[in-house]
Amino acid sequence: MRRWVPTLLFLVLAAGLLWPAPAASASGTWAWPVVGPVIRPFDPPASPYGSGHRGIDIGAPYGTQVLSPAPGVVTFAGPVGGRFFVSVDHGGGMASTYSWVSGVALRKGDAVSVGTVLAWTGEGHPGSSLPHLHFGVKRDGAYIDPLDVLSPGSVVGLIRLAPLT
């Protein structure tokens, strides 16, 4: 991982220069948990139990490292119904979730910082044809659009330089 970080940062910065403002621009400070295109956007349900999409799907090859986007403490990491999930409390009412991952790297109670490996991506939503990470963000217990907290630009453009393999 350590050797990857400078390369990744360079690519992100380079892509940011080439594509400074993607249409679905993010507007926060969190790092992206995986590098890839948003293949399904946030779609808030009309009611707390209604249908919708409580997060974004970020396309990523199976087994990609999922990195913590911000400092925090792991509140859940393990299997539910045969699939793996991770949740992190970031303090200040913010929390994040990582769904249908293929494995978890940490345990409940572990502290994480930006870039800590949380998990490895899986197939994504059951029945999906493109492997991806389902990434959810909660503010004060309610799901919000993760693009509101992710750092802007670049990553959506990066995929044009480095297509999924």
Ligand SMILES: [Zn+2]
């Ligand atoms: Zn999803």
